[in-house]
Amino acid sequence: MKILKWLSFLTIILTLFACHDDNDSNVVTQHYVHKYGFDMSKNEWQNRTKEGTVTSLLDSGITVTNNYNNGDLHGLTTYSFPNSSILEKIYDYDNGTIIKETHQDEAGIPYREKTYEPDNKTQITLWDKTGVPISQEQYESNALVNGKYFKPNNELEAAIEDNTGTRIKRDRNGELLYRDTIKNGKLKARNTYHSNGQLKSSMSFKNYQLHGEQTNYSEKGAVVLNQTFNNGKLNGMKAVYRNNNKISEVLYNNGLRQGLERHFKEDGSLLAQVHWENDKKHGSERIFHDNDTHIKWYYKGKPVSIKRFEEFSFREKLIADKTSFYDMIDKMDTTQALQE
Structure with missing residues (x-):
């Protein structure tokens, strides 16, 4: 019951803040009525x-x-x-404890209802624009335990039993948005969909963070993005495609760009490349034109001349306090850093 009391308090606070922030609302008038039916002044209300x-x-x-x-x-x-x-919003309380909240559309049709139960259990029901259930879910301590998911004709489409199964999300018009794989109450994988029903993206999760390969697709089914995550951070090759042609690729290590980034024309010829180290440009950046190549040099993200790059790279190997050395380079005047 303490948890429900706390949730009740939090719901009130968030709702009041939402009204203030979203609508810049202040109270214009207030009317106080005692439970026995007689009107009261503000002072009478506050003093009793x-x-x-x-x-x-x-x-x-x-x-x-x-x-x-x-x-x-x-x-x-x-x-x-x-x-x-x-x-629009209806909250039902039992002596200070919230037991149900309902959200309605402008036609007065409920589209979401959340019921609070003891032991940190909740039930959430969603409806479409005609009042047909979209889904019915049961949670325990925020983990999805059971669920039923319906097609627009009210036919059961998918289910979760004992924390495991498939969850399907449709909007109020019946359009398929995504399909989830749930295991032990947690999200393990998700497929999202375009409005034409084509697969839009596929991804996997670990502890609710992206983990493993993610691939995005165009409405025609062509790959537009492929990348890999490790516990929520990009790790490995990220590749972007256009018209079935790779137009860029870059390596990541624990969320940071590390290694060679390359950009391509749609005919496959190299357009640009840059070297990265710990998410900072380090080495050459080359832009390829028809008749020449434009080259810039960087040292730990600092624009430098090739002479300075070679000098700093050599000095770095000899210096024990590398942090102070990097700070010195970072604070160096740009003109001095680019000196040949």
Whole structure:
């Protein structure tokens, strides 16, 4: 119950902040009604135990209604759409503990409902624009335990049982967005889809971080990106494609560019290449033109002349305190660093 109390408090705070930040809202008027039906002034309300209903009109046009019992939120707390009697958000409390929250569209049709249960359990239901369920999910301590996923005709499409199975996400129009593989309540792999149904991307996860190969595809099914992650960080070759031709490739090590980066024309000829070390340009950067090659040199990210690059590379091998040496180069005047 302590967890639910904390969630209730957090929900109130986040909702109030959302109203203030998104709508720049301030209270225009407030109306206080005791639970026995008589009106109260603001001072009377504040000087007594809260028992009844407070209705607030914000300058954004949103009407907020809070119900209280013995000083705690109890019953429904609601937020309308701006300048409308239709409710956008509905929170249901039991003596200060949130038990359910519902979100509705501008037609008043619910599209998301979250029910809070003891022992940090929750149930989430989503609906499409016609009120047909999209999905029903059960969570325990934020881990997905059971789920049912439906096609627009309400036919069961996929399911998760005992923390393992397939989760399918569709938008409210029935369009397929992604398909997840869930194991032990955690996301292991995801395929996303274009609006025409073609595969858009495939990726795998470890502890909710990208881990392993990721490939992105065009609407026609051609590969446009291929890269590999290790615990959320790029690791290995990242390659970009256009019209089935590789147009760039760069090596990564633990999230940092390391090694040779190359760019290509669509006919496969080399357009540019640059050397990287710990995500800083280090060595030559070459831009290839039809009749010549434009070359720049860098040392640990600092633009230098080839003479300086060779000098610094030699001195680096002889110096014990390399950190001070790198700082000296980084602070060096650009004109001096480019001196031939």
